[in-house]
Amino acid sequence: MYPAPFRYHRAGSVAEAIRMLGDIGEGARALAGGQSLLVLLKVRFDEPTDLVDLARIPDLDTIDQGNGEIRIGALTTHASIARSELSTAIPIVGDCANGIADNQVRSRGTIGGNVCSGDPSCDWPTLLATLDAQVHCEGPDGKRAVPVTEFVEDLYATVLGQGEIVTGISFPTPAVGSAGAYVGFKRCAPAYPTSSVGLQLALNGDDCEDVRIALGSSGLTSIHATDAEAELRGKTLTDDVIAKAAEAAAAQAEPIEDQRGSEDFKRSLIDTLVKRGVGVARRRCAGETVEVSHEYY
Amino acid sequence: MSTTEVVAHEVDKIPVEITVNGTVYRREVEPRLLLVQFIREDLRLTGTHIGCDTTYCGACTILLDGEPVKSCTMLAVQADGSDVQTVESLEKDGELHPLQTAFSENHGLQCGYCTPGMLMSSVALLAKNPNPSDKDIRKGIQGNLCRCTGYHNIFKSIEAAAAAMREE
Numbered sequence: 001m002y003p004a005p006f007r008y009h010r011a012g013s014v015a016e017a018i019r020m021l022g023d024i025g026e027g028a029r030a031l032a033g034g035q036s037l038l039v040l041l042k043v044r045f046d047e048p049t050d051l052v053d054l055a056r057i058p059d060l061d062t063i064d065q066g067n068g069e070i071r072i073g074a075l076t077t078h079a080s081i082a083r084s085e086l087s088t089a090i091p092i093v094g095d096c097a098n099g100i101a102d103n104q105v106r107s108r109g110t111i112g113g114n115v116c117s118g119d120p121s122c123d124w125p126t127l128l129a130t131l132d133a134q135v136h137c138e139g140p141d142g143k144r145a146v147p148v149t150e151f152v153e154d155l156y157a158t159v160l161g162q163g164e165i166v167t168g169i170s171f172p173t174p175a176v177g178s179a180g181a182y183v184g185f186k187r188c189a190p191a192y193p194t195s196s197v198g199l200q201l202a203l204n205g206d207d208c209e210d211v212r213i214a215l216g217s218s219g220l221t222s223i224h225a226t227d228a229e230a231e232l233r234g235k236t237l238t239d240d241v242i243a244k245a246a247e248a249a250a251a252q253a254e255p256i257e258d259q260r261g262s263e264d265f266k267r268s269l270i271d272t273l274v275k276r277g278v279g280v281a282r283r284r285c286a287g288e289t290v291e292v293s294h295e296y297y
Numbered sequence: 298m299s300t301t302e303v304v305a306h307e308v309d310k311i312p313v314e315i316t317v318n319g320t321v322y323r324r325e326v327e328p329r330l331l332l333v334q335f336i337r338e339d340l341r342l343t344g345t346h347i348g349c350d351t352t353y354c355g356a357c358t359i360l361l362d363g364e365p366v367k368s369c370t371m372l373a374v375q376a377d378g379s380d381v382q383t384v385e386s387l388e389k390d391g392e393l394h395p396l397q398t399a400f401s402e403n404h405g406l407q408c409g410y411c412t413p414g415m416l417m418s419s420v421a422l423l424a425k426n427p428n429p430s431d432k433d434i435r436k437g438i439q440g441n442l443c444r445c446t447g448y449h450n451i452f453k454s455i456e457a458a459a460a461a462m463r464e465e
Contacts, residue, residue, distance in 0.1 A: 002329050002331070002334075003329045005308045005327070005328070005329055006308065006328055006329060007308055007328060008311055009311065023417060034370060034372065034375065035352065035370060038370050038371070039352055039370060040348070041329075042331075042351070042370075049401050051328065055375065062439075070366040086389075101440070102441075103365050103418065103436075103439065104355060104358055104366050104367045104418070104440045105352060105367065105370075105440065107361070107365055107366050108366050108367075108370070108371065169325070170457065188353075188442070190352060190354075190355070190440055190442075191353070201300075235393070
């Protein structure tokens with residue numbers, strides 16, 4: 001399947017990309033790894049007049065840590081995040097990086113592209129919402145940082161203005177003793193998740209001092225599961241408390257029935273995934289190494 | 298004539314230089330040309346298959362600078378300057394690659410449609426991990442769908458090839 005014809009431009013720097021996108025205007029789209037964009041172009045879901053290829057802009061594929069935060073360049077691929085030290089140090093990041101689609105897609109797909117696609121089934125926005133991340137943007141009016149939960153405004157829609165691109169993301173280094181898990185369920189490796197849950201816990205013994213939960217593939221954008229957090233925060237984690245939180249997350253989700261499953265099926269998945277996520281995060285808080293990712297048939 | 302056709306004539310071709318199986322090819326390509334079409338239609342290397350054409354099935358898997366990618370979800374212009382390996386690179390001087398021998402001996406294929414992609418994902422797996430566990434093999438070909446074999450004979454084939462390659 002051919003995409004509709006478009007002109008192709010290759011940007012050598014962030015400044016050049018901004019200028020190209022700004023000059024071309026509405027018909028231009030930024031291309032990174034293309035693992036979301038090209039799929040949409042091939043089915044003619046979108047017919048841009050021009051693609052501006054960002055992939056060869058230098059220095060946008062680095063992972064840095066310092067001053068209490070972690071910064072990941074927009075062009076960093078899922079595969080390089082998966083095999084980075086970051087994924088070992090902060091396992092929830094590895095859960096997500098390793099769980100996205102399959103080996104081939106992870107070779108090409110980038111964290112910046114994943115966030116910019118505005119697809120609620122894309123994993124990074126949900127994981128990054130769990131870690132309270134900021135999306136770093138640069139455009140004709142300069143630089144700005146936007147919380148990831150505000151960056152994706154609606155289905156396939158972000159706050160990016162004309163000529164504006166994402167250069168990276170950052171999030172606070174999780175506190176020592178806190179840990180999380182990103183778990184999902186999908187029909188097969190290459191498929192988007194049917195449902196996914198990101199969950200970050202700070203524990204004192206069995207007491208939940210703080211928690212953040214986000215739900216993926218569960219509405220038009222990632223959903224910050226505030227009701228479920230309220231069921232856990234400040235409480236001792238008993239089976240009953242966890243079950244109530246899982247129920248609250250399932251209730252707050254806004255899943256849409258599609259070929260991946262009914263609304264009820266997806267709510268029951270979310271309920272299970274919250275419980276599984278809490279279980280894994282607790283074991284990790286206690287220092288245990290636990291390997292999880294998306295489950296599939 | 299639709300507006301799309303008018304635009305098609307206005308789009309400039311882009312010069313690319315892509316190394317495929319050790320040979321450097323210089324071509325001018327339309328920007329929307331997919332890498333898999335460049336390989337199959339321009340270079341006539343038809344071993345790389347188009348299956349689902351939607352980034353699912355992995356039949357079009359090739360190695361790009363050593364990494365497995367789905368060539369139906371990449372533009373030829375994105376591969377400019379890269380090194381591509383297709384299934385045709387595996388057989389050397391009439392000798393099958395140990396993976397090809399193992400797939401043949403262990404009935405790792407039936408219709409053969411997914412096989413080029415399975416082989417290229419397996420090449421990538423064994424390059425990184427010469428002694429993969431059962432789970433490693435499953436993860437190694439997670440992006441490749443087979444509708445004939447039920448996968449068991451594919452796992453067997455990869456295990457056998459890994460053993461043969463370790464002995465070489």
